[in-house]
Amino acid sequence: MGGMGILDSLSVPVIVAPMAGGPSTPELVTAAGQVGSLGFLAGGTSSVAQFRTQLAQVSGRFGVNLFRPQEEKPTPSDVDEVAGLLTQAFREYRLGEPVVPAVDLTNGWAEKFHLAVAARPAVISSTFGMFTPDEFATLKQAGIEAWVTVTNENDARTAERAGADVLVVQGPEAGGHRSTWSLTEEPDRRSLDELLRAVVGQVRIPVVAAGGVSTREGVQRMLDLGASAVACGSVFLLADEAGTSATNRELLLTAGERGVTTTCSRAFSGRYARGVKTRFVRENESLPPVYPYLNVMIAPLRAAAGATGNWDYAYCLVGTGIGNIKTGSVKQILSTMNPSV
Template sequence: MLDLIAQLGLTHPIIQSPMAGVSTPHLAAAVSNAGGLGSLGIGASTVAQAREAIEATRQLTSRPFNVNVFCHAPATPGSARDAAWIAALTPLFKQQSSEPPTQLREIYRSFLGDEESFQLLLDLKPAVVSFHFNVPPPAQVGALRAAGIITFASVTCVEEAAQATAAGVDVLVAQGHEAGGHRGMFDPDALDEALSMPVLVRRLVRDATRPVIAAGGIMDGQGIRAALDLGAVAAQLGTAFVLCPESAAAEGYRTAMKGPRNAHTRMTRALSGRPARGIVNPLIDYADSLTDADPADYPLAYDIAKQLFAAYAAQGRTDVGAFWAGQGAPLARELPAQALVSLLAEEMTR
């Protein structure tokens, strides 16, 4: 089995979650320079933006880092479901003296079938490429591995782990239900067992043919040590890094993370169309009260959500947004990334 820590030359078994929209080259580089594995999330980026981010990170660190892509099923805009979701959210737009969109856009392109992004990764050869929402065909996974790239895949259940393993992925990221941001479910309409991180890690480690990384609810060194005791080779932390000055989290996001709202997170489809955990906001509360409309598919629902948040912001409401956070959010510390990694490493020894 791959010795992940030795292969990547990590000093600490600490991985910063990719967090598209929050991760930055400065954050990823700071984590990597501190001896962990920094990550970039390029699922929300154009190919040009992705290239720029990877190259910028390489200017800031000579150490390995991870580049994450989204492997969701492409959506088909223009359905009756889209129209129904627009109609359902129209009252919220009206409350903010704004008009809803007339149609929804596929704002994030899937890596599946995106030959340009695939070639970009083969050309730039980051140390790690990770997949979220599914995995590419085995031929693509094999091509990345043949280029010397280690591959990760987020999984939320044993069945997804088997599929990722069959596709040739090197490392499994066991994402517990506690985790903030989007669930890595391959099929968002499948029954979600909502396994906690400890249960999922133990189930994967028991029959593992791949190293397992623990993700979900881990906020401090004690949590990392517990994950290692469960059999994980490393821990992936996302919410713990949101308050770092190197992250791209907006001021309203940071305020929510530091206040009493941080204790109230919910798994919802309302923001993006896929299950995701974030700090509760008016859209989540409103959507949960609906009985006759379902969110549009991902990422179409995310398009209208972002436009609604812009409408709130235009009225001075910067407290409403997609503030992704896990159940451990109240434990977040506001520290520079390098100092946070050092603290996490020190806490592991207590």
């Protein structure tokens, strides 16, 4: 990679992972950079306008994460099936009929990539796939590291050959979306420990471990297994600087007493993701691959039910270390995660 990489210059081997949908505010990302970590703006699901605003608000050294355009289009019959599943609940809350929306399967990638490169972050990382040869070349020319999120050693080797500087190896324990490279593939079920061992043995570029790590001991274990750093997201959901919604803050704060558990399912968004196991998720374990339709379709129901204190349809993506999530500033939380403190 030539010279010092970003990972070599971190003063704490913990990265604040991107959390799409609100938690990763510019304040959170800036705060991570100020204490020798690296925070990521989560540009995956934001609108281009929101993304542009956030880029202007972040300062210091930071990363950007984007969602690769989705090649496969969900089948119309699957989307209709989901509308059918929601109909009864929509009626109960007097919301009319569920509407099948127009969706952008590219997630605004081209425009966001252009904006991100212009903002000169330290890193741009990709989820759901990797950069094209032209994009890798653009990043190299701009002096921006290209990180690719992988969930198995085949994708890891492919990304290394294509020009990735760093691999983010994401295990099934991770909160949020599983970074499989196609909509329909079944994700690898091996634990992060096993995946890390498999990948580290087959690539020469640095690896960042991601997936439910929420303690200092967990961070140290990943470093011992060969990771250069650990990406942690869920453990920052209750940080002062995080944009986590009031509903989800309450859910997470009371998770212990309510016996809340997490699960990995398509019933959150139509694509495999890990989050709080709600009634809707329990009842729809075999939901078809309809990403990104589900979130848009179910949004009115989530809002209406949530307003009455009903969490059956809540959307709280979080990893397996839900019991270890702490409140406080990014700086305070990072210090509890740093093995060398």
